[in-house]
Amino acid sequence: MSIKVRIPSPLRNYTQGADVVEVAGTTVGEVLNGLKDKASGIETRLFKGPNQLNRFVNVYLNDEDIRFLKNLETPVKAGDELSIIPAIAGGKDF
Amino acid sequence: MSYVIGLKCKECGHRVPVSPVHVCQACFGPYEVEYDYAAMKGKVTRESIAAGPKSLWRYKDFLPVAEPKTGFFSGFTPFRKAVRLGKELGCSDLWIKDDSCNYPTYSYKERVVSVAISKAIEFGFDTVGCASTGNLANSTAAHAAMAGLRCYVMIPHDLEQGKVLGSLIFGPTMVRIRGTYDDVNRLCTEIADKYGWAIVNVNLRPYYTEGAKTYGFEIAEQFGWRLPQHTVVPTAGGTILPKIYKAYREFIELGLVEDNGPKIYSAQAAGCNPVVKAIHKGIDIIEPQKPNTIAKSIAIGNPADGYYVWHAVKDSGGWGESATDPEIVAAIKLLARTEGIWTEPAGGTTLAVAMKLIQQGRIPKNESIVVSITGNGLKTLEAVQNDLVQPEAIEAKISEFDELLARQGSQNLSEAKAADRASRKPVSVI
Numbered sequence: 084m085s086i087k088v089r090i091p092s093p094l095r096n097y098t099q100g101a102d103v104v105e106v107a108g109t110t111v112g113e114v115l116n117g118l119k120d121k122a123s124g125i126e127t128r129l130f131k132g133p134n135q136l137n138r139f140v141n142v143y144l145n146d147e148d149i150r151f152l153k154n155l156e157t158p159v160k161a162g163d164e165l166s167i168i169p170a171i172a173g174g175k176d177f
Numbered sequence: 178m179s180y181v182i183g184l185k186c187k188e189c190g191h192r193v194p195v196s197p198v199h200v201c202q203a204c205f206g207p208y209e210v211e212y213d214y215a216a217m218k219g220k221v222t223r224e225s226i227a228a229g230p231k232s233l234w235r236y237k238d239f240l241p242v243a244e245p246k247t248g249f250f251s252g253f254t255p256f257r258k259a260v261r262l263g264k265e266l267g268c269s270d271l272w273i274k275d276d277s278c279n280y281p282t283y284s285y286k287e288r289v290v291s292v293a294i295s296k297a298i299e300f301g302f303d304t305v306g307c308a309s310t311g312n313l314a315n316s317t318a319a320h321a322a323m324a325g326l327r328c329y330v331m332i333p334h335d336l337e338q339g340k341v342l343g344s345l346i347f348g349p350t351m352v353r354i355r356g357t358y359d360d361v362n363r364l365c366t367e368i369a370d371k372y373g374w375a376i377v378n379v380n381l382r383p384y385y386t387e388g389a390k391t392y393g394f395e396i397a398e399q400f401g402w403r404l405p406q407h408t409v410v411p412t413a414g415g416t417i418l419p420k421i422y423k424a425y426r427e428f429i430e431l432g433l434v435e436d437n438g439p440k441i442y443s444a445q446a447a448g449c450n451p452v453v454k455a456i457h458k459g460i461d462i463i464e465p466q467k468p469n470t471i472a473k474s475i476a477i478g479n480p481a482d483g484y485y486v487w488h489a490v491k492d493s494g495g496w497g498e499s500a501t502d503p504e505i506v507a508a509i510k511l512l513a514r515t516e517g518i519w520t521e522p523a524g525g526t527t528l529a530v531a532m533k534l535i536q537q538g539r540i541p542k543n544e545s546i547v548v549s550i551t552g553n554g555l556k557t558l559e560a561v562q563n564d565l566v567q568p569e570a571i572e573a574k575i576s577e578f579d580e581l582l583a584r585q586g587s588q589n590l591s592e593a594k595a596a597d598r599a600s601r602k603p604v605s606v607i
Contacts, residue, residue: 091200091367093201093205096202128204137204137205138188138206138484139200139204139205139206139207140205141363141479141481146360148359148465150465151467166363168363168367169199169200169366170479
């Protein structure tokens with residue numbers, strides 16, 4: 084089963100410009116790890132170490148931050164969509 | 178002349194020329210503007226700054242803008258000794274930096290927006306926008322109107338009316354998003370990507386955030402070219418606190434002020450305190466939260482610059498605390514009653530937290546303390562409307578007035594005693 088992964092523009096040089104890549108997997112971690120087969124080198128941008136995302140990478144399953152779910156262990160099913168979003172903040176800001 | 182060298186990634190040090198990018202291509206970390214401090218030494222002086230305009234642009238040498246395009250009347254807000262509030266709290270050297278009257282939309286956001294919009298024009302954008310909890314939307318819409326730019330402001334759907342109308346009046350396209358600020362911010366990241374607009378706090382973020390330094394520069398200059406020992410600052414997305422600290426460090430670096438080891442403290446609402454929790458835990462991993470507080474302008478559960486807040490606080494030897502909604506409202510009223518300043522819940526949070534830190538003994542009562550007031554209470558009527566008693570109406574007759582005064586006289590006396598007791602009661606620590 085493969086699900087759609089949305090790629091932000093700073094990472095599209097790894098996907099030949101594609102903004103969506105389909106990857107197989109049963110958990111968020113499996114899907115993100117599987118990305119490297121289709122986008123070689125992207126894993127060094129996403130992961131700091133095995134199963135540890137870089138600090139500035141936020142991942143959303145459908146509309147929810149995976150840190151509110153089970154992080155990389157979160158199960159995925161057909162029709163789900165993963166989004167990779169650079170962590171930047173704003174508003175007040177303070 | 179400009180002392181900007183270029184952009185440098187805060188994480189991996191990767192450098193790129195000045196351009197509308199915000200995320201490091203190498204590591205996804207945020208870019209920050211790099212300056213040639215060596216060239217500034219001896220050229221940027223107290224005198225050269227004091228000779229500048231009475232606006233945030235007097236610090237232009239520390240900002241990444243070739244030519245200011247807006248914000249000519251923004252910044253340089255009052256910095257006042259809070260004598261009556263200080264008396265209530267037992268503090269002898271308490272100060273307020275008051276951006277509740279910052280021009281033209283009454284919040285600290287004028288500082289960041291003035292820099293970001295000047296930069297947007299420099300880059301050739303004709304459309305600007307923002308993800309906002311209200312104040313930023315007000316400011317972006319007003320400055321865009323002044324500069325004649327198209328403007329899109331994206332906000333959470335449930336903001337205070339003052340903040341909604343306070344943007345709409347300037348004629349931007351406003352988009353209300355069903356979700357929290359964090360959802361709005363995430364959408365704006367995708368909008369900036371897709372439409373190529375200048376979203377001031379997204380793709381112009383490295384420039385935007387630099388504007389926040391002017392709050393710290395002003396404190397230092399207005400305090401007589403010295404630094405307060407303790408500065409309490411609200412934290413939402415995490416822009417202003419690290420930038421005040423950076424402003425202090427830059428002035429120290431250039432020899433404009435003495436390094437007295439200024440400590441910085443983070444204030445958050447108890448209903449949204451991811452950074453304060455991380456400070457208390459002693460671990461620099463900010464766990465995101467779902468906000469639930471009346472302090473909507475600082476209700477950001479996933480502050481990406483929270484990591485930098487954590488480090489500025491720790492590096493300076495400061496601390497962080499949070500305040501409950503009732504404590505926030507009580508602090509808003511206390512500031513109004515003692516100093517004649519009406520701030521929004523973010524300011525109430527900052528004062529309530531300052532009071533806690535003083536009570537805990539973390540901030541000594543006899544040292545210099547600055548409470549950072551960053552927004553105006555007139556925009557957030559909802560926060561206090563249930564806490565203030567609407568006065569009864571009378572006929573325009575002196576006899577009715579006399580009766581009212583007599584009735585209130587006895588009432589006011591007992592209320593005053595109760596208020597006096599309440600104000601002396603220690604604030605509970607969470």
